[in-house]
Amino acid sequence: MTKTEKAPWIGCPVRYAAGIFGDKWSFVLLRDVLLHGKRYYGEFLTSDEGIATNVLAGRLLRLEQSGMLTRHVDQHKKSKICYMPTAKARALLPAFLAMMVWATEYDKCTEAPQSFAAAFRENPKETIAWYEAEIDRVNAKVRALIV
Numbered sequence: 001m002t003k004t005e006k007a008p009w010i011g012c013p014v015r016y017a018a019g020i021f022g023d024k025w026s027f028v029l030l031r032d033v034l035l036h037g038k039r040y041y042g043e044f045l046t047s048d049e050g051i052a053t054n055v056l057a058g059r060l061l062r063l064e065q066s067g068m069l070t071r072h073v074d075q076h077k078k079s080k081i082c083y084m085p086t087a088k089a090r091a092l093l094p095a096f097l098a099m100m101v102w103a104t105e106y107d108k109c110t111e112a113p114q115s116f117a118a119a120f121r122e123n124p125k126e127t128i129a130w131y132e133a134e135i136d137r138v139n140a141k142v143r144a145l146i147v
Contacts, residue, residue, distance in 0.1 A: 020066045021092075025051055025059045030068065033085045034093055035131065037138040041081050063089075074146045082146050084139060093135075094128055 021027050028049055032038040038047075044056055051059075060083060063069045068089040074080035097120055104110050104117040120127045 020068065021063075023059070024049075025055055026063060029056075029059055029063060030085075030089060030092065031096065033069065033083065034089065034096055034135065037134065039082045039084065039138065039142045041083075072146050076145070082142055084142070085135065090132070090135060093131055094124070097124070097127060097131065 021030055028047060028051070029044060032044055032047055038044055041056070041060070044051065044060070045053065060069065060071075064071050064083070067086055069083045070086055072082040072084060074082060100112050101117045101120050104112050104114060116127075
């Protein structure tokens with residue numbers, strides 16, 4: 001009996017997105033890169049969710065292969081690897097922020113401040129711009145260290 005090949009997860013927008021970041025760990029890693037300014041392997045390990053090192057390595061590789069992150073070797077310490085968000089990953093920022101606002105309404109234990117939700121509802125473009133500027137600031141700081 002021949003093994004049938006699975007169709008690639010493309011075409012349907014939800015299926016495509018789920019194929020890239022549909023598991024909890026990829027989603028959390030993208031959160032850490034886009035919203036928490038994490039760039040280094042060790043920083044991802046310190047997330048409260050407690051990702052295992054083998055899972056972390058696999059998800060970072062998958063995010064790199066799908067064009068969400070670029071991998072850089074620190075030129076001063078070759079064993080240190082940095083992951084930078086691509087334009088493709090940064091394009092998720094509005095969706096991530098909207099999900100955070102959604103969570104402030106439905107998660108009774110949300111850690112997102114209510115002021116964030118109010119600010120996003122009042123002026124989403126300004127809130128997104130603030131996060132974009134933060135991503136640029138962190139990237140510039142890290143680039144200075146890896147060259």
